[in-house]
Amino acid sequence: MPELAVTVIIVSDEIAGGRDENRAGPVAVELLAEHGVAAEVVVVPDEVEAIAEAVRAAAARGSRVVMTCGGTGIGPGDVTVDAVAPLLGYQVPGIAEEIRRRGAAHVASALVSREVAGVIAYDPPVFVLTAPGSRGGVRDAVSVVGPLLAHIVSQLDGAGHY
DSSP states (O other): OOOOOEEEEEEOHHHHTTSSOOOHHHHHHHHHHTTTOOEEEEEEOSOHHHHHHHHHHHHHTTOSEEEEESOOSSSTTOOHHHHHGGGOSEEOHHHHHHHHHHHHTTOGGGGSOOOOEEEEOOSSOEEEEEEOSSHHHHHHHHHHHGGGHHHHHHHHTTOOOO
């Protein structure tokens, strides 16, 4: 795979405010590296506009894949999906479904998560995945999307199916 720009956006008021340690980001970076991808990590608070702006900024810097970590639950502060979904031109539901399936095999509460995956129709298009903020959720997300990164980007660039 040619050099692929990937951004991991950690969504957490506590981490952004320096009150907690970023545990999920290093896991995401390590696991993405196993798929030959070096990822940049950005931390933002749990705020709709901050999250949306971080996704837009990642795309403007050339990221073809953006993975958010955190804010996918059903609590009042879980706003990542609300920030990202309106940016998507279309969703790729199988990715999120498989992440939840794998997570639920270990922790039933994985089913109470609202991950979305989809494409922002920029030029070039950007694949975005909203992943859980837990280390296990990040592992599940990268185990699903990691092996597909080359295929996803080639599809975005108009390649045929293989």
